[in-house]
Amino acid sequence: MTGVPQSHLDALYEGTEDPWDFRRSDYERERFEATLAALPGDRFRSALELGCGNGELARRIAPRCDAYLGLDAVETAVAAARRAVPRARFDLAFLPCCLPEGEHDLVILSEILYFLDPDGVTDLALQIDARWPQAHLLLVTYRGPSGNLLECEAALALFLASLDDRRALSTARLDPAFRIDLAAPMAAVTSW
Amino acid sequence: MVIAAVIPARDEEATIGRAVAALRAEGVRHVLVLANDCRDATVARARAAGATVHETGPLAGGVGAARRAGCDLALRLWPACRILLTTDADGYLAPGSVAVVERSLRAADAVMGRIRPEPAEHDALPQPLRTLGDLESRRDALLAELGAICAPQAHDPQPRHLCTNGALMAFRREAYLAVGGFAAMCSNEDKDIGARLSRLGFRIARPRDAVVTVSCRRTGRAPGGMAACIADRLAADLDPQIERSAAQCRRLERLVVAARREGRSAMNAMTRLLPDPANRLTLPALPVPAAGWPEADRPGTE
Numbered sequence: 001m002t003g004v005p006q007s008h009l010d011a012l013y014e015g016t017e018d019p020w021d022f023r024r025s026d027y028e029r030e031r032f033e034a035t036l037a038a039l040p041g042d043r044f045r046s047a048l049e050l051g052c053g054n055g056e057l058a059r060r061i062a063p064r065c066d067a068y069l070g071l072d073a074v075e076t077a078v079a080a081a082r083r084a085v086p087r088a089r090f091d092l093a094f095l096p097c098c099l100p101e102g103e104h105d106l107v108i109l110s111e112i113l114y115f116l117d118p119d120g121v122t123d124l125a126l127q128i129d130a131r132w133p134q135a136h137l138l139l140v141t142y143r144g145p146s147g148n149l150l151e152c153e154a155a156l157a158l159f160l161a162s163l164d165d166r167r168a169l170s171t172a173r174l175d176p177a178f179r180i181d182l183a184a185p186m187a188a189v190t191s192w
Numbered sequence: 193m194v195i196a197a198v199i200p201a202r203d204e205e206a207t208i209g210r211a212v213a214a215l216r217a218e219g220v221r222h223v224l225v226l227a228n229d230c231r232d233a234t235v236a237r238a239r240a241a242g243a244t245v246h247e248t249g250p251l252a253g254g255v256g257a258a259r260r261a262g263c264d265l266a267l268r269l270w271p272a273c274r275i276l277l278t279t280d281a282d283g284y285l286a287p288g289s290v291a292v293v294e295r296s297l298r299a300a301d302a303v304m305g306r307i308r309p310e311p312a313e314h315d316a317l318p319q320p321l322r323t324l325g326d327l328e329s330r331r332d333a334l335l336a337e338l339g340a341i342c343a344p345q346a347h348d349p350q351p352r353h354l355c356t357n358g359a360l361m362a363f364r365r366e367a368y369l370a371v372g373g374f375a376a377m378c379s380n381e382d383k384d385i386g387a388r389l390s391r392l393g394f395r396i397a398r399p400r401d402a403v404v405t406v407s408c409r410r411t412g413r414a415p416g417g418m419a420a421c422i423a424d425r426l427a428a429d430l431d432p433q434i435e436r437s438a439a440q441c442r443r444l445e446r447l448v449v450a451a452r453r454e455g456r457s458a459m460n461a462m463t464r465l466l467p468d469p470a471n472r473l474t475l476p477a478l479p480v481p482a483a484g485w486p487e488a489d490r491p492g493t494e
Contacts, residue, residue, distance in 0.1 A: 002356050005380065008387040118328075118335060118354070122440070144343065147390045149354055151339030153459050158335055160466045161443035162436075169463035181463055 003116040004148055006094055009073045017080040022056040031140065031178055035110065036060050038172035038180045040136045044106040048132075050095060050124065051112030055081025055088070061108070062088045069102060071095070096120040096127075104132050110140035113155035114148050121155055125162035133166055137183035144177065156181065193294060195362075196222040196266040196273040199243070200258035204281035205233040211284050212241035218290035220277070222270045226262030234281070244269070253376030259358060260374040260381070267365065277362040278374075279404055283307070285360065286403035293362045293402050299347040300397035301367035302389050305360025305404050306353040313408040320430040327437040334444040336398070341451045342459050351400040358382035360404035367394050443468065 012019045022028045035057060044065040052058055052070030054077050062068040068088035072078050073095065081090040091100065095116060107128055113121050128137065141156045150158070156179075160169055166186045173180040197220045201208050208225065215223050225238040229250040238245050246265055251257040263276055275297055279285065289305065296303045314322060336352040361382060371388045374381045389396055447465045450458035458465070 002354075002383055005383055005387055007384070008391055011391060118332060122436075126436075145345060146343065149356060149386075150335060151343040153342040153462070154335045154338040157338055157444060157447055157459075157462055157466060158331075158440065160462065161440045161447075165468060169467060171460070171463050174460055 002149055003095075003120050006073055009094075009115070010076075013074050013076040017054050017076050018056075020053070022054060027177065028056070032057055032060055034173050034175070034178075034180060035138070035140050038138065038182065039064065039106075040138070040182055040184060041106075044136075046102050046104045047106040047108060048099070048102060048104040048135075049108040049110070050099075051110065051115070052081050052090060053077050055084035055090065057108070057110055058085045058088050058090075065106065067102070069100065069104075071100070096123040099124075099127050099131065105135050106138065107132060107135050108138045108140075109159070110138075111142055111152075113139075113141070113159050114146040114150045114152045116155070117149060118158060121150070121158045122162045125159050129164050129166070134185045136185065137163075137167070139181040139183070141179050141181070142177065143175075143179060153179070193274040193297075194222070194270065194272050195220050195275040195277055195290065195294070196224065196270045197277040197279065198224050198226065198259065198262035198266050199238075199279055199281050200226045200228060200255055200262055201230060201234050201238065201281035202228045202255075202258070203230050203232045203234060205237055207282040207284075208234050209237040209241040211279060211281050212238055212243045214284035215277075215279070215290070216242045218285055218287070220290060222266065222273060224262055224266045224269065225281070226258050226265070228258040251376075254378035255358070256375055256377035256379070256381030256384075260376050263368065263373055267369075274365050275362055276365055276368050277360075278358060279305075280359045280406065283359045283404045283406040286405060289360070289402045289404070292399050296347075296397040296399050296402065297362065297364055299395070301364050301394040302386075302396050303362045303402055304353075304356050304386065304396060304398045305362075305402040306355050306398070306400055307357050307359050308403050308405050309408045310405055317408060320434060321425055324425070324430050324434050324437060327434065327441055330441050331437065331444065333400075334441065334448050336400070337448055338444070338451060338459075342456055344456075345395075347395040348397045349399075352398045353400045355398070356383055356386040357404075359406050360402060361385070362402075370394075439468070 046067040047061060047065040049058060049070040052072045058068055058070050058081060062085050070081055070088060070090045071093040075092060078090045078092050139156060142152045146152045163183060167183040170182050172182050197215045199211055212223050223243040225243045225245045227235050227245055227247045235245050235247060259278055266276060293303050332354040336354050340350040340352050371392055375384050377384060443466045447462060450465055
């Protein structure tokens with residue numbers, strides 16, 4: 001595996017629980033609001049967020065979900081997320097891993113795929129396809145240089161290219177700095 | 193610029209001579225072999241091939257510790273060296289690679305080389321393993337090209353690759369020192385320094401033409417190296433994985449073709465370009481052909 005190692009994810013949070021300034025930056029607020037606006041429905045039974053960071057996105061989306069489960073590799077992030085959204089659940093997990101049980105109808109991958117390597121990205125797509133074919137997938141992706149092995153949109157392309165043909169892909173928002181893409185389950189599309 | 197090359201070695205008598213000779217043939221004057229507890233003819237063969245050899249007893253931190261010790265020593269032995277290069281005792285550089293490294297380091301702080309499997313070994317692998325390996329290489333090349341198109345950077349021009357491997361890395365002296373060098377880890381010291389360089393904002397280049405040839409054991413295509421993964425591969429029926437990997441490549445290829453033509457704006461149309469053309473969800477009006485779906489494109493069979 002050649003994704004970003006655990007020690008470097010930990011280092012991002014050294015001395016802070018908000019390394020990307022999620023809480024104060026106007027850009028991040030706009031990105032969160034766009035993400036919220038792109039949600040493919042009003043209510044969700046159960047959401048799974050991969051790479052939840054300090055819970056700033058969860059804080060906005062969890063009120064629209066009966067259950068919310070966020071995963072992150074960094075203890076500081078998970079602890080901050082638990083404080084930010086006490087009624088949601090946050091677990092420590094280094095991706096790719098066997099994803100936790102749940103009847104998820106929304107899976108959120110916000111700024112996470114380009115921390116993985118190609119096998120890791122493929123693995124996540126396969127697990128999600130196999131276990132939650134009826135879930136909506138919401139993907140939020142930065143469009144500048146990732147600083148990691150995979151560039152941001154290349155990682156997104158690989159993920160979308162790894163899904164089976166049972167989901168319809170669409171782009172909900174295309175900004176110069178970020179993009180939001182959706183993969184809708186077959187059931188949702190055939191009812192259009 | 194003066195280059196010093198460091199090769200950590202532990203009982204590599206069969207291959208060390210070739211590794212050193214390849215560096216010398218590339219014009220690298222200073223080659224240091226850090227002989228880590230060697231009991232065979234590694235030391236003699238490295239010297240015969242023109243290397244400076246430093247022998248140590250067993251190092252606790254394995255290959256990371258050996259690479260670190262070798263780099264420390266090389267920087268002390270050759271204070272005029274501006275470029276520190278490291279490779280492995282069982283690999284050998286492809287001709288021209290050192291020139292590519294030097295050119296890349298004019299704009300970048302560090303260079304990662306591409307690893308390529310030993311051709312003779314690769315050809316001898318069982319066909320399914322070879323097919324899967326080739327598809328994965330193809331996938332990585334496509335992803336590297338997409339990356340260069342959607343995030344172009346002057347210090348990392350096309351064509352790029354996706355390897356981060358101690359079998360070939362090079363650093364500007366000051367960048368190596370600034371990140372604190374290799375960590376004394378038993379494995380993944382290469383991934384670790386790569387991640388540290390990018391986190392600290394150093395510019396990394398991955399030029400496709402800086403190439404080192406290594407045993408298939410190391411590329412993840414044959415038994416012995418990445419043992420678990422490979423044992424699985426030899427035992428498993430690889431057909432589903434091959435079909436999946438082929439589908440990934442087919443789809444990524446369509447996006448890459450569009451991106452070559454239109455540049456970055458092709459990425460805007462990603463969700464239209466990526467699904468297989470036979471996908472009935474993105475083409476809802478298309479009737480199912482009377483003869484049925486072509487085998488390879490049938491929805492839900494990948």
